[in-house]
Every structure is written in structure tokens, then in C-alpha cells.
Amino acid sequence: xxxxxxxLLSKFIRRGSMAFTTASGAKFVCGxxxxxxxxxxxxxxxxERRVLLNPExxxxxxxxxxxxxxxxxxxxxxxxxxLDQPEVLPRWARPQWWLRYLVRRARQLNRRRRSRNNxxxxxxxxxxxxxxxxxxxxxxxxxxxxxxxxxxxxxxxAKKRHLVAKLLVRPSQRVLDIGSGWGGLxxxxxxxxxxxxxxxxxxxxxxxxxxxxxxxxxLSTSARFQMQDYRDxxxxxxxxxxxxxxxxxxxxxxGTFFRKCADLLADQGIMMLHSIARSTGPDVxxxxxAKYIFPGGYIPAMSEVIPAxxxxxxxxxxxxxxxxxxxxxxxxxxERFMARREEAVQLxxxxxxxxxxxxxxxxxxxxxxxxxMNIQIQLTKRQGVVPMTRDYIAQEEARLRAREQDSRxxxxxxxx
Numbered sequence: 437x438x439x440x441x442x443x444l445l446s447k448f449i450r451r452g453s454m455a456f457t458t459a460s461g462a463k464f465v466c467g468x469x470x471x472x473x474x475x476x477x478x479x480x481x482x483x484e485r486r487v488l489l490n491p492e493x494x495x496x497x498x499x500x501x502x503x504x505x506x507x508x509x510x511x512x513x514x515x516x517x518x519l520d521q522p523e524v525l526p527r528w529a530r531p532q533w534w535l536r537y538l539v540r541r542a543r544q545l546n547r548r549r550r551s552r553n554n555x556x557x558x559x560x561x562x563x564x565x566x567x568x569x570x571x572x573x574x575x576x577x578x579x580x581x582x583x584x585x586x587x588x589x590x591x592x593x594a595k596k597r598h599l600v601a602k603l604l605v606r607p608s609q610r611v612l613d614i615g616s617g618w619g620g621l622x623x624x625x626x627x628x629x630x631x632x633x634x635x636x637x638x639x640x641x642x643x644x645x646x647x648x649x650x651x652x653x654x655l656s657t658s659a660r661f662q663m664q665d666y667r668d669x670x671x672x673x674x675x676x677x678x679x680x681x682x683x684x685x686x687x688x689x690x691g692t693f694f695r696k697c698a699d700l701l702a703d704q705g706i707m708m709l710h711s712i713a714r715s716t717g718p719d720v721x722x723x724x725x726a727k728y729i730f731p732g733g734y735i736p737a738m739s740e741v742i743p744a745x746x747x748x749x750x751x752x753x754x755x756x757x758x759x760x761x762x763x764x765x766x767x768x769x770x771e772r773f774m775a776r777r778e779e780a781v782q783l784x785x786x787x788x789x790x791x792x793x794x795x796x797x798x799x800x801x802x803x804x805x806x807x808x809m810n811i812q813i814q815l816t817k818r819q820g821v822v823p824m825t826r827d828y829i830a831q832e833e834a835r836l837r838a839r840e841q842d843s844r845x846x847x848x849x850x851x852x
Contacts, residue, residue: 437458437459437460437481437484437485438458438460438462440488441456441458441478441484441488442456442462442464444488444526444528445466446464446466447526447527448466448521448523448526448527449466449467449517449518449521450467450468450521450522451467451468451470451471451517451520451521451522452467452468452470452471452474452516452517452520453465453466453467453468453469453470453471453472453473453474453517454466454467454473454474454475454476454514454517455473455474455475455476455508456475456476456477456478457475457476457477457478457507458477458478458484459478459479459480459481459483459484460481467517471517472509472513473508473509474506474508474509474513474514474517475506475507475508475509476504476505476506476507476514477504477505477507478498478503478504479502479503479504479505480503482503483498483501483503483504486498487504488528490529490532490723491525491526491529492525492529492532492533492722492723492724493723493724493727495518495724496724496728496791496794496798497724499511499790499794500728500787500790500791500794501787502786502787502790510797511793511794511797512770512797512800512801515794515797515798515801516801516804516805519798519801519802519805519806520801520805524806533720536720536723537718537719537720540687540720540721540734541686541687541688543721543726543732544686544687544688544689544721544732544733544734545686545688546684546685546686546688546689546732548665548667548668550732551638551665551684551732552638552665553731554684554730554731554732554733555637555638555639555684556638556639556640557730557731558729558730559638559639559641559642560639560640560641561641562783562784563641563645564779564783565780565783565784565792566618568772568773568776568779568780569769569770569772569773569776569796570769570772571588571589571592572589573589573592573593573618573620574617574618574620574645575592575595575596575617575620575621576617576618576680577595577617577679577680577710578595578680578710578712578758578761578762578765578810579591579592579594579595579761579762579764579765579768580592580594580595580598580758580761581594581761581764581765582594588765588768588769588772591761591764591765591768592620593840596620596621596624597833597836597837597840598812598829598833599621599677599679599708599710599812600624600625600628600629600677600832600836601828601829601830601832601833601836602706602708602754602812602814602829602832603629603675603677603706603708604675604706604822604828604832605625605629605630605631605674605675606629606630607629607630607631608630608631608632609631609632609674609675610631610632610634610671610672610673610674610675611625611629611631611632611633611634611673611674611675611676611677612633612634612635612636612669612673612675612676612677612700613625613633613634613635613636613677613678613679614636614666614676614677614678614681614697615636615637615666615678615679615680615681615682615684616635616636616637616642616646616661617637617642617646617679617680618642618645618646618649619635619642619645619646619647619649619650619659619661621635621677621679622635622646622650622659622661623646623649623650623653623655623659625659625677626650626655626658626659627653627655627659627843628836628839628840628843629836629839630658631658631675632658633658633659633660634660634661634662634673635659635660635661635662636661636662636663636664636665636666636669637661637662637663637664638663638664638665640663643661643662643663646661647660647661666693666696666697667692667696669696669700670700671700672700672701672702672705673700673701673702673705674702674704674705674706675705675706675707675708676697676700676701676705676706676707676708677707677708677709677710678697678707678708678709678710678711679710680710680711680712681711682709682711682736683711683712683730683733683734683735683736684730684732684733685734686732686734687718687734687736687740690736690740690741690744691744691747691748693744694744694745694747694748694750695747695748697748697750697815698748698749698750698817701750701815701816701817702817703817703818704817704818704821705816705817705821706753706814706815706816706821706822707750707814707815707816708812708813708814708815709811709812709813709815710810710811710812711736711741711810711811711813712735712762712808712809712810712811713735713736713737713738713741713808713809713810713811714735714736714737714738714807714808714809715738715807715808715809716737716807717737717739718736718737718739718740719735719737720734721733721734721735722798724794724798725795725798728791728795729795735808738811741811741813745813745815749817750815750816750817751815751816751817751818751819752813752814752815753814753815753816753821753822754812754813754814754822754826755811755812755813755814756811756812757809757810757811758809758810758811758812759809760803760804761810762799762803762808762809762810763800763801763803763804766796766799766800766803767800769796770793770796770797770800773792773793773796774793777789777793780792
């Protein structure tokens with residue numbers, strides 16, 4: 437086993453410096469010696485066998501189980517090396533990739549009940565878990581870092597401002613938020629933009645908190661959140677926005693999604709879609725992510741999204757690529773999580789904490805080292821709905837920023 441492990445790993449790991457200790461005590465180093473060296477140990481022959489047979493799934497599992505231990509560096513450092521190799525996958529894992537590709541549509545048959553179960557798997561976890569690492573507004577999607585030293589909270593506020601600026605929302609317009617999360621964006625639209633907001637989610641935890649937050653801020657009449665599948669919604673909306681939800685739709689349902697959005701959008705309406713995407717072609721979901729984190733999830737290639745938009749009769753008016761913004765978001769989440777890791781252990785257990793640590797680190801390095809990015813697509817049904825140049829975005833952001841300042845409670849001086 438030692439010779440096989442060394443031979444295969446040496447062929448795959450060409451960059452960096454990773455020292456291995458096998459279960460039998462044998463040692464070897466892979467890579468070209470560049471960068472900070474890391475050292476890892478397999479604690480059992482079974483862990484070695486699993487990684488060789490199914491590396492995409494098993495590496496995360498053996499780390500969760502404590503059978504793959506990082507002795508120098510962190511799991512983030514390990515994944516930074518593994519996800520920065522000339523070949524995306526080890527050659528011996530390619531047949532498994534093809535098998536997963538052939539059945540990927542079946543794995544993403546996100547019918548209504550399955551969609552709700554998939555959402556519950558991730559988003560109905562103990563709400564205290566997300567408070568360990570998210571910003572104060574509980575934005576669980578890519579932030580927008582206007583400067584390198586922007587804080588996470590400010591970057592998430594900038595993300596909301598940037599998206600709403602592209603929507604050109606005017607007071608009292610009806611806005612639909614598909615996949616409304618914990619309500620932060622919907623509340624921003626109601627409070628700052630003056631919109632009449634309907635937010636829909638499939639998460640019980642998110643629904644309860646969203647409506648509670650709306651009531652607490654006196655916005656229950658202008659920001660209403662409900663448990664509903666987008667496919668069952670009726671009516672017309674002046675604006676539609678969806679942030680971080682499209683990754684859960686499934687490639688087989690892209691046509692359904694955009695046709696429904698076209699039906700719901702007013703003739704002079706504007707839609708904004710904010711989603712993770714791939715800069716390369718169609719792919720498959722990591723089997724570890726699909727099993728433990730986002731069942732039924734899939735990150736689309738642009739070549740899979742644009743044709744579905746076109747067939748739905750929608751016009752792409754603006755497309756912005758956010759490079760590395762999610763890598764920085766995930767870095768902030770990871771650092772915040774690690775600072776409060778013991779609280780996660782108390783909420784669940786050590787294995788869960790290792791799972792979450794692996795998830796955040798692997799996600800960050802997928803954006804930093806590989807082909808993932810974020811996209812913001814602006815859609816309309818007719819020409820001439822949005823201005824001809826992009827100058828209006830900065831103008832709208834300035835207007836919204838001023839409204840944010842006006843909405844903040846004024847601090848009183850002593851004696852006032």
C-alpha cells in the first residue's frame with residue numbers, strides 16, 4: 437500500500453510541498469518544494485485505501501473521522517496545495533467523474549418535496565451555528581469587497597446595495613425575493629428602497645427568523661416572508677431578485693426557473709440573479725459536498741445558464757463577474773468559525789466541527805485556486821428598461837448609501 441500511495445500521490449501533487457506519513461510509518465514528500473511545507477498523516481490503512489479508491493469523497497470523510505491528520509499547517513493549507521495542481525483531478529479518479537457526470541441530472545431531480553428536504557438538511561441546522569461565523573445580518577452568500585480592508589459586515593452591506601442599485605427599485609414597487617434567507621435583503625429593500633417585498637423560502641428556521649426580524653423593525657406590512665416553492669407562486673412583480681438560491685435549482689430545472697420568472701416579472705420589470713458559477717464548462721457537484729453539505733446542489737457553467745435565459749424570452753442587460761470576492765468572504769467565515777470552533781463542538785460534536793472546517797476551507801480554495809466565481813445577471817423582458825450605460829449603478833449606490841445613513845438611529849448626547 438505504501439508504494440502505491442506514494443506513486444499515485446507523487447504523480448498528482450506537482451506543486452507545493454506536502455510530507456506524508458503512512459499508517460505503517462513510512463514517510464515521503466510530494467511536490468516541487470515551493471511554498472510553505474505541510475505535513476499530514478494517515479492513521480489507518482483503511483483511510484489510505486478509501487482515499488485511493490474515491491479521493492473526492494473520501495478525503496473529507498477521513499478528515500472528519502480523524503483518520504487523516506494535519507501535523508504541520510492546517511487543513512486549509514493542505515487544500516490550498518491539493519486544489520492548485522496542474523490537473524484538477526487525479527488521473528485515477530477520472531472514470532468516477534465520468535460516471536457522476538452521466539447521472540448528474542438524476543442526482544439533481546429537485547422536485548418540490550425533495551427541494552424542501554435538501555434545504556432543511558443545510559439551512560434548518562441550529563441557528564446558533566450560523567451566528568458563529570456570519571455577519572450580523574446573517575448574509576449567507578458572496579459579499580462585495582469594495583476595498584481590500586473592508587470588514588465582512590460592510591462588504592455584505594455593499595453587496596445588498598450593489599444588487600439593489602441594479603434593480604432600480606422605486607418606492608411601493610412590488611419586489612419578489614426568491615430564496616430570501618434570514619430576511620436581510622428583503623428588509624433592506626423594504627426599509628431603504630421603500631419596496632413592498634415578498635420573500636419566499638423553503639427553510640422553517642429562516643422563515644421564522646425573517647418574520648420575527650420584520651416585526652421587530654416595524655416592517656411586517658412591507659416585508660412579508662412565506663414558505664413557498666417558486667414554482668407555485670402567482671401574480672406579477674415589478675422587480676425580482678434571487679441571491680444564492682439558483683445553486684439549489686438543479687440543471688434539469690433551469691428552463692422551469694427562468695420561464696417562471698418571466699411569467700412573474702412585469703413587462704417593464706427588472707430581475708437580478710446572483711449565483712455562483714463556473715468559468716469552465718459543465719461539471720459535477722463534489723460528492724462530498726453533495727453528501728454532507730448541499731444535497732441536490734449544483735454550480736452551473738455559464739453555457740448552461742444563458743441558453744435557458746434565452747429560451748425563456750428574457751434579455752440579458754448586464755452581466756458582472758465577481759472574482760475572488762467569495763474567496764475573501766469564505767476566508768472571513770472560516771476565520772470567524774475557527775475562533776469560535778469550540779462552540780460548534782458544544783452544539784454538535786467534534787466530527788461536525790471538522791466537517792464544517794473542511795467545508796469552509798475547501799470552498800474558499802475552490803474559488804481561490806480553481807474555476808469558481810460569482811455572477812450577477814440583470815434581466816428584463818423588453819429593451820430600454822434600464823439605462824444604456826452603467827453610470828446609473830454608482831448613482832443609485834450613492835442614493836442608497838445616503839438612505840442608509842438617514843435610517844440609522846441618531847446618537848443622543850448626554851443631557852439631550
